Amino acid sequence: MRFNRMKSLLVAAFGLIMLSLSSGVFAQENKETGKEQKKGFDANEVIFGHVKDAHEFHFLTYKGSDGEEHEAIIPLPVILYSPQKGFSVFMSSAFHHGRVADGYKLEEGKVVPTDPSAKVYDISLTRNVVQMIIALILFVWLMLAVAKKYKKGHGVASAPSGAQNAIEIVIDFITEQVAKPYLGTRYVKYMPYLLTIFFFILINTFFGMIPGSANVTGNIAFTMVLALIAFVVIMFSTNKHYWGHIINPDVPWWVKIILIPVEILGIFTKPFALMIRLFANMLAGHIIIICLISMIFIFGALNKGIGWGFAPISLAFSIFIYFIEILVAFIQAFIFTNLTAVFIGQAMEGSHDFHNEEHIDPVMV
Template sequence: MGLNGFKCFIVAAFSLFFVFGQNVAFASEEVSAEAAAEHGAAGGEEKFNPGEAILHHIADAHEWHFFTIKKADGSEFHGTLPLPVIVYSPQRGLSMFMSSAFHHGTHAHNGYKIDHGKIVAVDANGNIDESVKVYDFSMTKNVVQMIIALIVLVWLLTSMAKKYAKGQGVNSAPKGLQNAIEPVITFVRDDIAKANLGPKYQKYLPYLLTVFFFILINNIFGLLPGAANVTGNIAFTAMLGIISFFVILFSTNKHYWQHIFWFPGVPLPVKFLMMPVELLGVFTKPFALIVRLFANMTAGHIIILSFISLIFIFTEMSKVAGVAFTPVSIAFAVFIYLIEILVAFIQAYIFTNLTAVFIGGVIGDHHHDEEGHDHH
């Protein structure tokens, strides 16, 4: 990617962030404060468990938890948004109710309860009944946030399409949101699609734009206070990788598979050695897409929460140490948070660019072969 293309990407990234994002540097601090309240000294003896608190807040859940307030009488008020629970069991049939019926995991309802974030069947005494198979189709916070991201994506692109249809941005300069999004679309078209796919870029441009903006919107939402870390969920990235895998497969031709199973122009013994390696490469490409996005987005959240957890760890050692270390911890957390804003754009770009590279790889052999025949 050339210098001008890189500059275009940086400008487009920050333009889009200032349209969508807010300066919410204390997002993860609020999350960790909730973790301290939940896992703090109940009765004055239980110690703060940073590992459990961090994993709890980056995992999916059946309710949207925002804050916890401890009342004067010792009880706690949880600011949560309950979500629909939809479970099916061959033995018990279909059950639908709101997650508030579980009372934050302390009660069972209709023969089910939440055990370590997973809905399980229980017997009349409240014990887990492993003989009952449970299929969970609930609307968890990751699912709800993906739906919200999809709505934003459709609204964003359709509103821009309507403006172009009216001539704005064609006969006149783009304005407002259109002015912020257009450089990003141009960047994906010129520096990702055209650069890797050549004259066939128009066929794949709608998919590449959809993937880029869908990942980007979910990445940005994941940095907002109380939001879900959707792109840090391996199931989400796996589905994106599988979709890209099928797009790559449907783009192949006989020349590509000939290079996989019977590489031309090499000795026969070498062909047998290269065949398993080349075949393995077909599956490692989407696997790389899946793991790269998941690992990078999860790591950033864990690092931020780890810095904030140090406040509570030092406080348990000494209140003076906790107070003294708080500014340092918050400063590092804010620094990592600002980096995560850039990473949100970079990871959307990397996933989309690698997808285009892999697609270009499977259609490139045919292109070169045709050029060779024309030359002869």
């Protein structure tokens, strides 16, 4: 009963937000004077501006002593190719305040040519790309540092310490709880891949929790590439027993008419589920936090007293969700790795050298 009341209060709160959005929070045309009013806080722009890719790292906007708004940003290189003009390379700061740079302009986060007939291919280093490169460098440096300690004998003749200790715990967990139960005697072959996707997802998720950074794991392109890699690994792990079960299942012929298309569709739905699961969970957490912060400014646009009064509540919920996101980062990295191992194990099952004495039924979290 109390849970139902809580849901009703949440529905009422979001209803009030939608009402405030439609009651003049944004810039409107003043019918009496015919003048355009000052543009207020745009929640849609803030929310989707954070989760989408961009050509810069944007941290905050502030009003300077001159009364003008200034932005704290890190511009990124813009690399464009046009068959008509060739390559164009410049910093994204050239687009500030709606300026045109070398015949190109920025519209809703996308670079478009001022000439409508011209074609352009954007191969820029966006914040998603830059952040993935930084995460990859950190990942490689961390692993090499741990490996160097093992080469010197630390953690072999003595107990591991520092980052070595933390990494070893994770590796043991993935080995014992993910690789061995689902991959049997072949688990060693897949350990580098499983550990790479686990740590790569985890590090990118942690980077995405830094204010002003990119939400890489909440980007559908990122999760799609991981899913495609998983699909390739699964396909290369198949055997004749796997394809025999799909093409010629041991069921009556009239059931095969329905079952075979379903089994073939299942080949593609598995990586698709990996892609959507990670994308949706990572995107949802960021949107919730931004929505809670945005409520301060939405209510503040209606009345400053309401905005200041609601600020502690909004910040408290935001901090709570933020710590939940730290837990979710580990959970989603584990789930993606675990399900990938499950799908690879299903592709190998039935072969003579597949042995698994302690098989655990997969749990779809």
